[in-house]
Amino acid sequence: MQEQSDQRRCRAVRLGSFGGPDVLEVREVPVPRAGPGQVRVRVTAAGLNPMDWIMTADADTAARFGLSLPAGFGTDYAGVVDQVGDGVTRFAPGDRVFGGALSRAVAELVVVDAAGRGAADEARPTPEGLDDRTAATLTIAGATASAALAVIEPGPADTLLVGGAAGGVGVFVVQLARIAGARVIGTGSAASSDFLRDLGAEPVAYGDGLADRVRALAPSGVTAAIDLYGTETVQAARELGVPDGRICTVAAQVEGVSAANGANAAPGALDEVARLVAEGRLRVPIAATFPVAQIRGAVELQAGRHVHGKIVVDLEGPRDEAGARGSTRMTG
Numbered sequence: 536m537q538e539q540s541d542q543r544r545c546r547a548v549r550l551g552s553f554g555g556p557d558v559l560e561v562r563e564v565p566v567p568r569a570g571p572g573q574v575r576v577r578v579t580a581a582g583l584n585p586m587d588w589i590m591t592a593d594a595d596t597a598a599r600f601g602l603s604l605p606a607g608f609g610t611d612y613a614g615v616v617d618q619v620g621d622g623v624t625r626f627a628p629g630d631r632v633f634g635g636a637l638s639r640a641v642a643e644l645v646v647v648d649a650a651g652r653g654a655a656d657e658a659r660p661t662p663e664g665l666d667d668r669t670a671a672t673l674t675i676a677g678a679t680a681s682a683a684l685a686v687i688e689p690g691p692a693d694t695l696l697v698g699g700a701a702g703g704v705g706v707f708v709v710q711l712a713r714i715a716g717a718r719v720i721g722t723g724s725a726a727s728s729d730f731l732r733d734l735g736a737e738p739v740a741y742g743d744g745l746a747d748r749v750r751a752l753a754p755s756g757v758t759a760a761i762d763l764y765g766t767e768t769v770q771a772a773r774e775l776g777v778p779d780g781r782i783c784t785v786a787a788q789v790e791g792v793s794a795a796n797g798a799n800a801a802p803g804a805l806d807e808v809a810r811l812v813a814e815g816r817l818r819v820p821i822a823a824t825f826p827v828a829q830i831r832g833a834v835e836l837q838a839g840r841h842v843h844g845k846i847v848v849d850l851e852g853p854r855d856e857a858g859a860r861g862s863t864r865m866t867g
Contacts, residue, residue, distance in 0.1 A: 546850075547642030548608040548830050553594050556834040559608060561827055567646045569620035574649045574658055576632055580824075581641045582611035582672035583837045583846045584703060585786075591638065600637070607639030608830070609848070610654065613661060613670035614645075623649045631661040633670035633809070641830060643850050653798050654678050659806065662813035669819045672703070672845040673809055678797030679785060680707035681804035684715070686783040686793045687759040691716035694753050696760040696777075698768025700736050701727040701843045704785060705763050707808065709736045710817050717759075720752055722768060730820070730843045741767060746774040761795075762787065820844030 543566040550558050569575040587609050590600045597606065613633035616626045626632065626649055636645040637655035651657035654674050661670045683704075689695050689712045697712070699705050700721025712719050713735040721736035722745065728738040739748050749757060749771060759781040760772035766787050773782070779791040788794055811817035822844040825833035830848060837846045 545643040546827060547639070547644075548827065550591055550604065550606045550608060552604065553591050553597050553606075555592065556588070556831040556838065559830050559834060561830060564642075567644055569618045569623075569646050571621040572623060572649055573620040573646050574616050574623060574626050574632075575618035575644055575646050576612065576614045576658060577617045578612045578614040578640065578643060578645055578850045579667040580613050580671035580850060581609045581848045582613075582674075582676075583833060583848065584610060584675045585837070586610070586675065587638070588834055588838050602638055607642060609639070609641035610635045610637050611671050611674045611676075612636055612640040612645060613667040614850075616658070617644075619649070625649055626658065626660075631667070631670075632658040633661050633665075633667075633673060634658045635674040641827065641848055641850070654805075655798075659809070662809050664813040664815075665809060668821060668824065668847050668849075669812060670809070671847055672819050672821065673812065674805065675797055676703045676707050676845070677808035678800040678805050679704050679795060680711055681808060682797055682800040683708060683761050683763075683783045683785055683795035684711055685801060685804075686795055687761065687781050689715050689717035689759055693717040693758045694756065695719050696749060696757045696768060696772055696775075697721045697736065698741070698760070698762040698771075699723075699764035699786075700734070700738075701730055702763060703842075703845050706734055706820055706844055707817070708761055708763065709734045711808075711811075714811070714816065718753075720749060720757070724841070727843055734818075734820075746771040749775060761785070822846055824849055 544563040545566050547564045549562045616630040634657040635654035636647050647658050648656045695712050695717045701723040709719050719736040721731045722741040731738040757775045762768035762784045769789050782792045784794045822842045824847045
């Protein structure tokens with residue numbers, strides 16, 4: 536996206552090369568201006584997702600997402616509209632919004648398409664009762680969870696096996712499936728058992744023998760499965776007799792099994808997720824919050840894949856703020 540700028544400066548996370556967390560830098564960059572059909576958002580919080588660091592890890596992967604250097608970082612954000620471009624009537628300065636800005640969300644100011652072009656470039660009204668930190672976690676994980684559940688359409692007659700249930704997408708899948716009336720069995724580590732129970736899932740340890748452990752929990756059978764991490768849950772589901780048409784993957788491709796992508800979420804799906812959170816029917820576990828100055832530490836923690844819930848980067852606060860803030864909490 537081409538962005539006009541003025542002479543002022545603002546902070547943004549930038550990559551001078553593709554790689555791990557050590558290439559991330561907080562820089563002073565020109566303040567962008569909203570062009571025709573665009574809005575500028577003063578970001579208060581940005582949520583992290585695995586795709587953020589996966590797609591910037593190397594040049595070949597970045598190219599598949601249309602990224603080139605110098606690049607920004609992060610996709611999910613929440614904040615307040617502070618400038619609208621010509622022709623924009625949907626938003627006005629002062630409106631609270633959340634959405635996606637592909638690989639540029641971790642910045643004090645971002646410019647996005649007011650009409651919305653999917654999770655990579657959009658703004659949505661933030662519902663009353665939904666705080667910015669929580670809103671900043673919804674776009675990628677909420678849309679991905681909705682798309683995965685749309686593949687299998689769980690209901691009260693279903694027992695759903697969810698692989699990687701304690702992760703950022705898993706917390707949405709588990710709760711949305713429970714809202715739909717399904718019984719949910721979620722894989723995780725021993726340390727995640729209480730966390731999964733709190734979400735409404737019955738925990739089961741991943742690893743060798745998964746199918747046998749699930750069979751002991753659900754002797755009447757499993758009817759559907761979503762694998763959010765790899766292929767282990769797919770293999771266990773097949774062993775348990777689940778047909779391929781009721782199995783879905785997110786992080787891997789398996790022949791005969793549908794793969795879900797947040798970009799394919801149904802229109803209105805993310806707004807429904809936000810409404811459920813605002814109403815307190817769906818909870819978002821925020822594992823930790825970091826000031827933007829500690830972006831490398833935030834990404835290192837997120838990339839470790841052992842976080843229960845979401846990690847949020849705060850864009851407000853002193854410019855020399857250091858250290859992580861907060862601990863695991865349930866919001867909503």
